[in-house]
Amino acid sequence: MTALITLSHGSRKPGAAAGIERLTQATGVRPARAAHLEFNRPDLTTAALELAQLGETDAIVVPLLFTQGYHQRVDVPRALADASQAAHLSLHLTAGLGTGEDVARVLASRTRSGDSHVVIYSVGSSDTAANDAIRELAHRTFALTSVPTTVEFATRGGREGIVSFCREYSDPARVRVIPLFVTEGLLLDRLAGVSATVDRPLGTDLAGLVVDRFRQARNAAQEVFVPC
Known part of the structure; x- marks a missing residue:
């Protein structure tokens, strides 16, 4: 079973991380972890290690970001590479939440x-x-x-x-x-x-969007080429 990791920017605001956790749980995907780029814990590497310890071999990472700014273009790929190497987990990155x-x-x-x-x-x-x-x-x-x-x-x-x-x-x-x-x-x-x-x-209004990103990435990863 493919795991889900939501990846937020993170915030110094007390209670912000709890909101990300509620959204992650509201997706209904199991197993699932909420991770953060900065300010909060766990970071992406820690979340990936937790899933690896559960026996998971791959996970889909959904960035909770609305635009293609610096965090999406630079910070997210860097965090993904570090986490994949540390946890020996196959991590698949989806598009962010976007503005569609x-x-x-x-x-x-x-x-x-x-x-x-x-x-x-x-x-x-x-x-x-x-x-x-x-x-x-x-x-x-x-x-x-x-x-x-x-x-x-x-x-x-x-x-x-x-x-x-x-x-x-x-x-x-x-x-x-x-x-x-x-x-x-x-x-x-x-x-x-x-x-x-x-x-x-x-x-949690965004739960359906997160699930959509997750399913699209999972289906793409599961596609198998069958010669005609």
Whole structure:
């Protein structure tokens, strides 16, 4: 049986790792481990070693990342190589969560009939393409909901942008902020006290997406070429 490892960025926020664990368990895949690139334990190598000790020979790693930023392009492959070598486990890397239609559907499911505007609150990146991908996600979400949808980046004045935006509405509570966060984080704490309605992190709403990535990778690994 192929194991699952979810791989998050990690956070200094107490309780953030527990959110990743809940998501991992919500997938229903067994055995499964939650791992983190930094700040939290276990890291990917430790999670792979734990599975190897259970007798597992291969595992699928699903990065819980939304864009093709530095972590996805550099940190994840490096962690995968280190873990595979240390645990002598065959590790198969899937695409990250991304910003496609399936993520847009998750965001759309968070909207309510009384919402006047939706703000996707994302971490933000030094990579312009990564930020543009989040803006495209906002367009996809709008196409599903018909509720005007924009983006604010936490590391680029996101809180101030939301506060300013809320002043344009007589009832700012009808502005819904949907965090593009898998779990709790210090950047999400910055929104404390804003007059908009701030949703919880996406958490276990993403379980179906993780399972989809897992199954696609498992099926690809199991494909056998049969000569005609």
